[in-house]
Amino acid sequence: MSLGTGIVLFVIGAILAFALQIQVTWIDLHLVGYILMAAGVVGIILGIVLITRRRQTTATSRTAVDPATGDRVSRSTVDRDDPLI
Secondary structure (H helix, E strand, C coil), rough: CHHHHHHHHHHHHHHHHCCCCCCCCCHHHHHHHHHHHHHHHHHHHHHHHHHHCCEEEEEEEEEEEECCCCCEEEEEEECCCCCCC
């Protein structure tokens, strides 16, 4: 579930819970609206957690000695854990 899906669920739930004045005998639309709003909040929280997990970076630094010249060589890399790239 992405961040956008959570927002859509919350908006649809809010419309059902607060904006509609329709009475249906076989279902309580207000309760369905509250349930959708709760699912939307959970989806928004999960979306935020997944976005922050994707943007973690790992920096590594290595130092070695070049056998030919005897000079110290260092190398730094940054790895992103981003599946979208």
